[in-house]
Amino acid sequence: MKSLRRVGQRMWNFALRRDGGQRLREEMQEHIAMETAHNQRLGMSPAEARRQALIKWGGASAVREQYHAEKGLPLMETMLQDVRYAVRMLRKSPVFTSVAVLTLALGIGANAAIFTLINALMLKNLPVADPRTLVRLGNNNDCCVGIGSHDNGEMSFFSTDTYEYLRKNLPEFEELAAMQAGFAYRPVVVRMDGSSEAPRSVMGEFVSGNYFRTFGLNASVGRVLEDRDDAAGAPFTAVMSYETWKTRFHGDPGVVGSTLRVNTRPVTVVGIAPKGFYGDRLLPSPPEYYLPVESMPQIANVPYVHHTPVQWLYMIGRVRPGVQLGSLQEKVNTLLRHQLAETGRFSGKSGAERLRQLHIVLTPGGGGIQAMQEGYDRQLRMLMTASGLVLLIACANLANLLLVRGMSRKAEMNVRTALGARRGRIVRQLLTESILLASAGGLAGLAIAYAGTQMLLAMAFPGAESVPINPSPSPAVLAFALGLSLLTGVLFGAAPAWIASKATPADALRGGTRSVAGGATMLQSSLVVLQAGLSLVLLVCAGLFGKSLSKLERIDLKLDPVNRYIVHINPQTAGYTQRQVGDLYRAIEDRFHALPGVEKVGITSYTPMEDNNNGWSVQIQGKKEQEHNAIASYLKVNAEYFDSVGTRVVRGRGILPSDTVSAPHVAVVNQEFVRQLFKPGENPIGQHFGGDLKSAGDWEIVGVVENTAYQSATWNEHMMYFVPTLQRPLSAEPDSIDRDENMYAGAIVLKTSRPVPDMEESARKTLAGINPNLSVVRFQTFSAQIADQFSQARLLSGLTSLFGGLALLLATLGLYGVTAYGVARRTAEIGIRMALGAARSKVTFMVMRGAMVQALAGLALGIPTTLLCMKYLSSQLYDIKSVEGSVMAGAVALLALAAAVAGLIPARRAASINPVQALRVE
Amino acid sequence: MGDKTDVMQGTLALMVLKTLDVLGPLHGWGIARRIEQISGDLLSLNQGTLYPLLLRLEQEGSIDSDWGASENNRRARYYRLTKTGRKQLQSEVREWQQTTEIMARFLAARAEEL
Structure with a gap:
C-alpha cells in the first residue's frame, strides 16, 4: 500500500x-x-x-x-533521454536509418501480409456464437453430388436420409445442421418480382431449417430460417446475406417480406442474415441467399434430395456441454453404418466388408467447412517460409548495419566510457537505438502489409465478387508484426551493443582507428554469407516456379482460344424442363448465328479448362468386364461444338446436325479412350459401348477426336466421349428424362471471325430475347478462362520472384555494406600499401576478392540447402522433379553479378585512395 | 569527528517520526538540530540528506508539509505527523525495541551461557 x-x-x-x-x-x-x-x-x-x-x-x-x-521516475527519465538521443543520432545518419528501416519494413511487411492471409484463411473462426462447440462430421473436401467414399472409407458428404437419421438419433448434438456441399457449382438465378432488371446468377445455398440456430445467429432484419420453412409444402422462403442487402438493395428494410423469383419460382425474403456472416465456409463468392433444403427439388429441379442414396450435404453440429468427442465419433459411425446397411447397397460379403470400412471423422467445426483452406494450405505455408527467409535476411542485414555502426562509433563509446559512463548505460543507449529502428520498421512494415495483403487477395482471387477477407491487419497481426520487429531489434541490437561496449577507453584515446587487422569481423562475414546462401535458395525457388509456370502455359492444350467466347448458362434455372430444352437449343443456335461476326455456335455440357467434370463408367460391347472401373468424361454437345473450341476430328466424323433424337445413337470418343479400351490397330469406329455390360449397346462410336485439355492443363490421360445434345442412352427408360440432369447444357461457345468487344452485352440481350429468365451465369473469353486455370501457378511464381528479388537486393546491400566498411577502416593500410608501390589494380583485386569469397561461401551454403528443399517443392511444381541446371546456373550467375556490383563500388573507392591523404587522415 | 557514528540505514526515518511526534510540526532545520541534540552530538549527520528522506516520508503519506513562518519571520516548510505516520511510528518503535532487546541480551551473554 x-x-x-x-x-x-x-x-x-x-x-x-x-x-x-x-x-x-x-x-x-x-x-x-x-x-x-x-x-x-x-x-x-x-x-x-x-x-x-x-x-x-x-x-x-x-x-x-x-x-x-x-x-x-529516474528509469523512465533516462529512457526518454535515451530515446531523444537515439532520434538525434539516427537523424544524423539518414542513409543508415532509411536503409535499416526499409530493410525491416520489407521483411516485416511481407511477413505480416502473408500472416494476415493465413490468419484469415487458416486460423479464423466463423463469425458465429461459441465456435468451439461446433463439430463437423467429416474431414475432407469431397464434393458435390455423388455416391461413395474415399478409398479409406472416410465420408464427408451425405445423403438427406443419412442426415435425417443422424439428426434424429444423436441427442449429443444440441443442433445438427446440414448444408449443400456444392452450391458454388450450382448458382441460382434471382430476379426481383415485377422488376425489369435482368436476372442475376448468384450464389444460393440450400440449408437445413436449423442452420442459423445451430450457428447461434439471429437475423439483422426480419427472421432467420426456421424448421417450419424447411417442411414439405411450406411456402418458399429465403434469407438474404447482409452484404447483398447493403450493396444490391441499399439496406432497404422493405426487402424483407418482398418476393423474389429464384429460378423463376416465387420466394419470400423472410430476413437478412447477420452482418459479417459469410456462410459456413470461406469462399471468394459467398452465398447471397440461404434457402431451405425442402424447397430444393422444386427450385433447383434436382432429383437427389429425397429417397436416394445420393450424397450432397455437409453436416455441422453443436455438441452439448460435456460430450466426449471420442465416444461421440464411435456412436456416429455405428449409426452411419446402420443407416447405410438399410439402403441395401451393401449386400453380400464384399458389401459388408466395404460397409465396415465406412466412417466419419469428427473435426472442429468452428472454422466451418475448410473448402478453400485445403487448397491453399501448402502454398501458404511455403510462402510463409519464403517470407520468413526474407525476414531472416533482413534481420541479418540490420544486424550487420548496427554492427558496422557500432564499430564506427567505437571512438565515441570510448570517450563516453572515459568520461565515466557505465557499460550498462551504453548498452542501454545502443539497444534503445535499435529498438527505435525496429519500431519504425515495424510501423512502415504494417503499411506495406496492408498494401501487400490487398495485392495478394487480388492476385489469389481474380474477379471474385466479394472475398470475405479483410485486408487490414487484425490485432493479432499487429501484435505479430510489432513483436517480431521488437524481437529483431533486441536480438540483433544486443550483439553489436555488447561488442561496442567492450571498448577500452585507453585504446580508443590512443587512436585505435589505425588498424591493419581484417576489415570486418567474423560475425559480420558470416552474416553476409548467410544472406547470400538464403537468397540463393529463394532465387532458385523463384526460378523453378517461373519455369514450372512457363511449362504449364506451354502445354499444347490442342485448343484454339482465338476469337472464342464462352457464355455459361443454366436453362434449368430459367424454368425449362428436360423435355423443352430441344427447342431452346435450336433457338440459341439460330439467334446467335444471326449476330454479326459469329461463325460457329457450340452448345455443350461444359467447356475445356473450366473446373468441371462429369465422369461415367464405360464398357465396350463384346469385351470382358474391366477389372478397374474405366471412367470417362461425358459431354453432350451440338454439331458445331468441336469447331467452336478448336478440337480436331482425327478419325471418322464429328457430331452432325443429323444426329437428332430419333437418329441412331452415336458417340465421338477421344484418342485416350481408344488407347485405353482398344488393342493397338483395332478399329474403334462402329464399335458400341455403354455404362456396364447390360447397357453396352447404348452408343455407337462414329469418330475419334484429339485429346484436349479439360478441367486442368495437367490432367492428361483421361478418357472422354461426346454424344449429341438431345440423345439419351438407348437403354435409359423414356420417363427417366424428367430426372436426367445431363439434358441441361452448361455453356455456349461462340467462334467469331474477328474480336467482338461487346459480345457479353449481345449474348445477354440474345438470351433475354429468347426468354427473359435466361441469364448469363458467367461470360469470359476462352483465353481468359484458360488463363484463370494458371492463376494460382502465376501467383506462386510472382510471389516467389518477388521474395527472391527482395532477398537478392538485401544480400547485395549487406555485402556492399560490409565491404565498404572494410575499405573505410583500412584506408590507412591501403594508403601505405599504395605508397609502397602496390598497383591500383592489385588493390581493386584485393577488395573484390574479399567480396567474392563471401559470395562463394554463400553458394557453398546455399546450393546444398536448395537441393535439400527440393523434396518439399516438387509437389508444387509441374513437370520438374529436380533442380534444373539452367535454373541453378541462372541463380548463381545473378548472385555473382550482385556480389560483383557490391564489391566493385568499394573496390574502386579503395583504388582511388590517395596515399598521401590517407596517411594524413589521422 | 573520528568517534562519531554514521546514521544507520533506516533509523533516521524513525528518528524523524519520533521527533515530529514529540515536538509537533517542525521545519527541516529544527528536525536536524533536534536529532543532533538528542544523540548528544554523537551522530554525524549530513543535514542535506534529511530532505530526500522527508520527501519520501511525505510521498508515503507518513508526514505532511506546508509553508509557514519561522521564528525569525522567514518562510519555512513545516512538517507534521499524519495519522498513518503515527501508526507507522508505533509499529516501528515496537520493532526497534524488540531488536535492541535481542541485541542487548545477546551482547550481555557470557561464555558459559552460550
Missing part, C-alpha cells in the same frame, strides 16, 4: 514534470540561513558560520540527485 502510493505519487510528478528542484532550493536556503544564525550564536564569524553550515549540509549535488530520484 505504502509503496503503491509512492509509485502513484512519483508517476504523477513525472507526468507533471515536477521535479521539486525549486522546493529543495528554497528549503536549502532556509536551512543554511538557520544553521548560519545558530553558528553565529555560538560565536563564529558570519563567514565562518556560513562555511560550517554548508559543510554540515553535505554534498549539495548528491542531495539534489537523491532528492530528484525520490521525486520522479
Whole structure:
C-alpha cells in the first residue's frame, strides 16, 4: 500500500514534470540561513558560520540527485533521454536509418501480409456464437453430388436420409445442421418480382431449417430460417446475406417480406442474415441467399434430395456441454453404418466388408467447412517460409548495419566510457537505438502489409465478387508484426551493443582507428554469407516456379482460344424442363448465328479448362468386364461444338446436325479412350459401348477426336466421349428424362471471325430475347478462362520472384555494406600499401576478392540447402522433379553479378585512395 | 569527528517520526538540530540528506508539509505527523525495541551461557 502510493505519487510528478528542484532550493536556503544564525550564536564569524553550515549540509549535488530520484521516475527519465538521443543520432545518419528501416519494413511487411492471409484463411473462426462447440462430421473436401467414399472409407458428404437419421438419433448434438456441399457449382438465378432488371446468377445455398440456430445467429432484419420453412409444402422462403442487402438493395428494410423469383419460382425474403456472416465456409463468392433444403427439388429441379442414396450435404453440429468427442465419433459411425446397411447397397460379403470400412471423422467445426483452406494450405505455408527467409535476411542485414555502426562509433563509446559512463548505460543507449529502428520498421512494415495483403487477395482471387477477407491487419497481426520487429531489434541490437561496449577507453584515446587487422569481423562475414546462401535458395525457388509456370502455359492444350467466347448458362434455372430444352437449343443456335461476326455456335455440357467434370463408367460391347472401373468424361454437345473450341476430328466424323433424337445413337470418343479400351490397330469406329455390360449397346462410336485439355492443363490421360445434345442412352427408360440432369447444357461457345468487344452485352440481350429468365451465369473469353486455370501457378511464381528479388537486393546491400566498411577502416593500410608501390589494380583485386569469397561461401551454403528443399517443392511444381541446371546456373550467375556490383563500388573507392591523404587522415 | 557514528540505514526515518511526534510540526532545520541534540552530538549527520528522506516520508503519506513562518519571520516548510505516520511510528518503535532487546541480551551473554 505504502509503496503503491509512492509509485502513484512519483508517476504523477513525472507526468507533471515536477521535479521539486525549486522546493529543495528554497528549503536549502532556509536551512543554511538557520544553521548560519545558530553558528553565529555560538560565536563564529558570519563567514565562518556560513562555511560550517554548508559543510554540515553535505554534498549539495548528491542531495539534489537523491532528492530528484525520490521525486520522479529516474528509469523512465533516462529512457526518454535515451530515446531523444537515439532520434538525434539516427537523424544524423539518414542513409543508415532509411536503409535499416526499409530493410525491416520489407521483411516485416511481407511477413505480416502473408500472416494476415493465413490468419484469415487458416486460423479464423466463423463469425458465429461459441465456435468451439461446433463439430463437423467429416474431414475432407469431397464434393458435390455423388455416391461413395474415399478409398479409406472416410465420408464427408451425405445423403438427406443419412442426415435425417443422424439428426434424429444423436441427442449429443444440441443442433445438427446440414448444408449443400456444392452450391458454388450450382448458382441460382434471382430476379426481383415485377422488376425489369435482368436476372442475376448468384450464389444460393440450400440449408437445413436449423442452420442459423445451430450457428447461434439471429437475423439483422426480419427472421432467420426456421424448421417450419424447411417442411414439405411450406411456402418458399429465403434469407438474404447482409452484404447483398447493403450493396444490391441499399439496406432497404422493405426487402424483407418482398418476393423474389429464384429460378423463376416465387420466394419470400423472410430476413437478412447477420452482418459479417459469410456462410459456413470461406469462399471468394459467398452465398447471397440461404434457402431451405425442402424447397430444393422444386427450385433447383434436382432429383437427389429425397429417397436416394445420393450424397450432397455437409453436416455441422453443436455438441452439448460435456460430450466426449471420442465416444461421440464411435456412436456416429455405428449409426452411419446402420443407416447405410438399410439402403441395401451393401449386400453380400464384399458389401459388408466395404460397409465396415465406412466412417466419419469428427473435426472442429468452428472454422466451418475448410473448402478453400485445403487448397491453399501448402502454398501458404511455403510462402510463409519464403517470407520468413526474407525476414531472416533482413534481420541479418540490420544486424550487420548496427554492427558496422557500432564499430564506427567505437571512438565515441570510448570517450563516453572515459568520461565515466557505465557499460550498462551504453548498452542501454545502443539497444534503445535499435529498438527505435525496429519500431519504425515495424510501423512502415504494417503499411506495406496492408498494401501487400490487398495485392495478394487480388492476385489469389481474380474477379471474385466479394472475398470475405479483410485486408487490414487484425490485432493479432499487429501484435505479430510489432513483436517480431521488437524481437529483431533486441536480438540483433544486443550483439553489436555488447561488442561496442567492450571498448577500452585507453585504446580508443590512443587512436585505435589505425588498424591493419581484417576489415570486418567474423560475425559480420558470416552474416553476409548467410544472406547470400538464403537468397540463393529463394532465387532458385523463384526460378523453378517461373519455369514450372512457363511449362504449364506451354502445354499444347490442342485448343484454339482465338476469337472464342464462352457464355455459361443454366436453362434449368430459367424454368425449362428436360423435355423443352430441344427447342431452346435450336433457338440459341439460330439467334446467335444471326449476330454479326459469329461463325460457329457450340452448345455443350461444359467447356475445356473450366473446373468441371462429369465422369461415367464405360464398357465396350463384346469385351470382358474391366477389372478397374474405366471412367470417362461425358459431354453432350451440338454439331458445331468441336469447331467452336478448336478440337480436331482425327478419325471418322464429328457430331452432325443429323444426329437428332430419333437418329441412331452415336458417340465421338477421344484418342485416350481408344488407347485405353482398344488393342493397338483395332478399329474403334462402329464399335458400341455403354455404362456396364447390360447397357453396352447404348452408343455407337462414329469418330475419334484429339485429346484436349479439360478441367486442368495437367490432367492428361483421361478418357472422354461426346454424344449429341438431345440423345439419351438407348437403354435409359423414356420417363427417366424428367430426372436426367445431363439434358441441361452448361455453356455456349461462340467462334467469331474477328474480336467482338461487346459480345457479353449481345449474348445477354440474345438470351433475354429468347426468354427473359435466361441469364448469363458467367461470360469470359476462352483465353481468359484458360488463363484463370494458371492463376494460382502465376501467383506462386510472382510471389516467389518477388521474395527472391527482395532477398537478392538485401544480400547485395549487406555485402556492399560490409565491404565498404572494410575499405573505410583500412584506408590507412591501403594508403601505405599504395605508397609502397602496390598497383591500383592489385588493390581493386584485393577488395573484390574479399567480396567474392563471401559470395562463394554463400553458394557453398546455399546450393546444398536448395537441393535439400527440393523434396518439399516438387509437389508444387509441374513437370520438374529436380533442380534444373539452367535454373541453378541462372541463380548463381545473378548472385555473382550482385556480389560483383557490391564489391566493385568499394573496390574502386579503395583504388582511388590517395596515399598521401590517407596517411594524413589521422 | 573520528568517534562519531554514521546514521544507520533506516533509523533516521524513525528518528524523524519520533521527533515530529514529540515536538509537533517542525521545519527541516529544527528536525536536524533536534536529532543532533538528542544523540548528544554523537551522530554525524549530513543535514542535506534529511530532505530526500522527508520527501519520501511525505510521498508515503507518513508526514505532511506546508509553508509557514519561522521564528525569525522567514518562510519555512513545516512538517507534521499524519495519522498513518503515527501508526507507522508505533509499529516501528515496537520493532526497534524488540531488536535492541535481542541485541542487548545477546551482547550481555557470557561464555558459559552460550
